Amino acid sequence: MRHRFLAVPAVLLSHDLAVVARLADRVLVMRDGVVLENGGTATLLSAPDHPYTKELLTAVPSAATRGRRLAEVGHIRPAEPVGEPVIEARGLRKRYGKQTVVADVDLTVRRGEIVGLVGESGSGKTSVAQLLFGLVAPTSGTVTFEGAPWSGVPERRRRSRRRRLQLISQDPLSSFDPRWTVRRIVAEALPRGVPVEPLLDRVGLGPDVLDRHPRQLSGGQRQRVAIARALAPRPILIICDEPVSALDVSVQAQVLDLLADIRATDGTALLFISHDLGVVHHLADRVLVMKDGAVVESGPVDEVFHQPSHDYTRALLDAVPTLETPVGRNR
Incomplete structure (x- = not known):
């Protein structure tokens, strides 16, 4: 037929x-x-x-725009990381029944460094974030935070150090209490009596949002509130799990510049998890590429993206649509 x-x-x-x-x-x-x-x-x-x-x-984030935009916000890509390790994972593995979602992952993020973690949906990126943050326990392997054991430690022993490790998620709305105003969301993480306004100003939000609830904000505003909330405890490391994937390109660029400024100003390390290779190339110093729960390639971001050694990395890069290569019919 x-x-x-x-x-x-x-x-x-x-x-x-x-x-x-x-x-x-x-x-x-x-x-x-x-x-x-x-x-x-x-x-x-x-x-x-x-x-x-x-x-x-x-x-639009890309290698071409990266140098100019990051120079504008003082983001200087170091030749090699010089700070001490903030968080280290060795032989990290996670199984759910017969399924292995993280397979023997080694990962280090140093002070003041931005590390990208990329891969397609289901590659294990978010599972790694959950293991590093201590939301779930590894089946095997270890996580060390600021030189002290982090995995396999009772939560009561980690609680005093949790302020040093913060998370920015893809959907901050789901992590906010919808009954709380922006003022209360951010103030909760600040020492008593410290005003909220300077922190909101730093992330580009004015006092007009203080008494609004999360649902009354735009996506970009909510993400900025999430960044302010993460910065409030003065962390040494922020894990960013797809923090700009739902934003339009102009707001996305503003958030990326803000994260670069945070690293440049505070020396805060970032683990930036994304499926968007252009965004990671724009921001990160080093990158790890994940497939089926394992890291298949890692190294300086320019080296990995310009001279990939693994077939999977090459396939990911070849699949990225660009403004320079339109393939529609009527041009």
Whole structure:
């Protein structure tokens, strides 16, 4: 039997301009409910007319934009990490029944370093984050935090050190108490009597959000509140689990610049977990690539991304859509 495939019109709604470049024939750029620009994909993305479109294109994280944007916020990529290890995992393994979700992972994050952890969905990235944060216990292997045992230690012995290790999740809304205002969410992590306003100002939020609840904020504002909450205890390490994946590119760029500034100003180490290779290349010093629970490649981010040694890393990089390689039909 012979099959016929019909060309079905489709409308793609996305904040990922690289995906739009790869798939779309025409593009409409919207802001505040208004179409600002409309045209063929190649023409519009290569020579936009509207300042907002130009702003969006400039904000797309990539190797090309990384150097300029990070230099603007004082982010200097060290040739080699010079700080002492903040957190170390050795032979980390986690099994649920017969399924191994983390397989013999070795990982070190040093003071003032940004380490990227990448891989497709289901590769084990978030499971590693849970093990490092101490939310679940490893089946085998060890985690050491600031030179002292972290895994296999009763929570009552870790509690006094927990302020030194913070987490920023993909969906901060689910981690906030919906009954609390922004003021209370951030103040909870500050010493009694310390005002909230300077910390909110640092993450680009004004006093007008203090008495709002999380659901009254935009996605970018909620993520900034989550960053302020994570900074309040003055941690030595922040684990960032897909913190910008749900944000549009302009807000995403602002959050990435903010995280880079935190490292440059405070010397805070970051473990940045993402499936977006462009974002990791933009921000990280070193990168670990995970597949099926195991780290298949690691090293300085430029070395791994420009000269990958593992077939899986090459496949990931080849699959990344870029603004420079549109493949739609009507160009």
